[in-house]
Amino acid sequence: MDEDIVTLIDEETNEEVKLRLIDRFDKDDRSFSVLLTLEENDDDVQLVILEEIEDGEDILLQSLDEDQEDEIYDYYDALCEADLEEEEDSSEE
Secondary structure, eight states: OOTTEEEEEOTTTOOEEEEEEEEEEEETTEEEEEEEEOOSSGGGOOEEEEEEEEETTEEEEEOOOHHHHHHHHHHHHHHHHHHHHHHHHHHHO
8 A cells, every 4th residue: 555645535515536646844833744535537736735733642633724724825836936946056056
């Protein structure tokens, strides 16, 4: 079984959704997972960021609060841009 695949269950519909873990990051003493939806049609792939909540030995993934969602996605975008700039700078040397 692929360790990068996460299965979430929609609380409203009990439907299983499979996602691929592609990244993790921390902000303000909180940890977040970055996932991509796994759909048969590549046009439907979506990026999802969920907060990691430690529960004993397990890590639970929780949806972001609506008021924090834009802030967290913007922060992750800035991290990605900084990584790209760093890669470009190191490739120019």
